[in-house]
Amino acid sequence: MNDLVTMIGEPWDDYGLVDSGGGRKLERYGRFRFIRPEPQAMWAPAQDDWRADGEFVPASDDDGGGRWFYDTDVPLDGWPLSWRSVKFQAQCTPFRHLGFFPDMAPVWDWMRECLSAVSGVSRTKTALNLFGYTGVGTLALSAAGASMVHVDASKKSVAQARENAALAGMADRPVRWIVDDAAKFAAREVRRERRYDAILLDPPKYGRGPDGEMWKLEDDLPGLIADCRRLVDADSACVFLTAYAVRLSALAIGELMRQSFGDLPGTVECGELGVREEARGLVLPTAIFARWRNA
Numbered sequence: 102m103n104d105l106v107t108m109i110g111e112p113w114d115d116y117g118l119v120d121s122g123g124g125r126k127l128e129r130y131g132r133f134r135f136i137r138p139e140p141q142a143m144w145a146p147a148q149d150d151w152r153a154d155g156e157f158v159p160a161s162d163d164d165g166g167g168r169w170f171y172d173t174d175v176p177l178d179g180w181p182l183s184w185r186s187v188k189f190q191a192q193c194t195p196f197r198h199l200g201f202f203p204d205m206a207p208v209w210d211w212m213r214e215c216l217s218a219v220s221g222v223s224r225t226k227t228a229l230n231l232f233g234y235t236g237v238g239t240l241a242l243s244a245a246g247a248s249m250v251h252v253d254a255s256k257k258s259v260a261q262a263r264e265n266a267a268l269a270g271m272a273d274r275p276v277r278w279i280v281d282d283a284a285k286f287a288a289r290e291v292r293r294e295r296r297y298d299a300i301l302l303d304p305p306k307y308g309r310g311p312d313g314e315m316w317k318l319e320d321d322l323p324g325l326i327a328d329c330r331r332l333v334d335a336d337s338a339c340v341f342l343t344a345y346a347v348r349l350s351a352l353a354i355g356e357l358m359r360q361s362f363g364d365l366p367g368t369v370e371c372g373e374l375g376v377r378e379e380a381r382g383l384v385l386p387t388a389i390f391a392r393w394r395n396a
Contacts, residue, residue: 105351106372108207108390112379115182116203120380122146127153130191130199131182133175137197138167139385147380157197169193181268184209187240189265200261201237204374204387205303208341209241212299215339215394216247219298225275228299229290229332231283231325232308236262238301239276240269247299248275254310256280282310284321287328300329300340306347318347323357330361337365340393343374351389358391367395 112118119127119134123146126139136156155175159167179192184206192200216226226247230239233251235258243249243266253259259280266272279286283304302325308316322344329340340362344354355371362369371391375384 106370107384108211108372108374109384110204110206110374110376112377113184113206115184116206118376118378118385120147120151121378121383121385125151126385127151128203131180133173133180135193135199141386144383147378155193157193159197166195167197168195184237184241186244186269187237187271188269189235189237189240190261190268200235202234202303204376205238205343208301208343208374208390209238211392212242212301212339212341213245216242216245216299218395219336219338226298226338227296228301229287229297230301230303231287231329232303232305233262233301234258234303236265236278238303240266240271240274242299242301243271243274243276244269250277250279250297252279252281252283252286254280254282254308254314256311280311282312282314282316284316284325284328285310285314287325287332291328291331295332296334296337297332298336298338300332302326302329302340302342304342304344306345318344319349322354326357326361333362333365335365335395338395341390342392343388343390345388347389349389351391354389354391358393362393365393365395367393369393 115131117129121142122144133154136153138159154173155171157169179190182191228242228247229250231252233239233253239249239251259278306318351371359369373386374388375386
């Protein structure tokens, strides 16, 4: 591995980080603006008077709870957004986010570019999205021509992913929508001797599978990464791992990836994801990542 890499999400038509500071951030999601907590924004905001359609106010404890307060008529059942050619639904959730993670946009672009460089252009590329949530990343790769396997432990999230596919006009694309524990599914795929051209992993810090399986990132990630290594080979394109709200360093997950994927051609890199603020151009860090790309 070389120096740390930064992947910065730039504003697009339906999303932008308008301003940040004082432990909060102001974002635009289509025609609506929202204020959300942001511990990384330790600096002062560009403007003191933020106008927003809604704000998520965290609870007094540390369990991640809280509630939304609205100043305008925000559709509680969501509203459509687009990224590139992919349409999907945004919605204010009880978990403070809006049904997708906009800082992943540069990751989708990077993986699409990796897949386009896979040798044997005539064959269909296969990609696995573990912890796929509402499927925006799955649809982003599918739109680039990949045959997808989308895995998430939440039946509700997978149902929303299917709805997003229909909204995007992509319901007939080759996507397997699977409700399952991501680690168990990957282990079964190893036993089936499956292979993929690309794997995207966006695991939570803590999680629970559909049958009560417990997931703790620090304990369970090494085994999952080892299984992902068995699901790719020297002809595969890339693997991308993100980690949010953890005490781990990018160097730590980078070394984990290096030890697992270092025998393959190509490079292993690690670094930080961030989003560029529109007001001043500064970068708000959001997550750490590690990635492998074929030569």
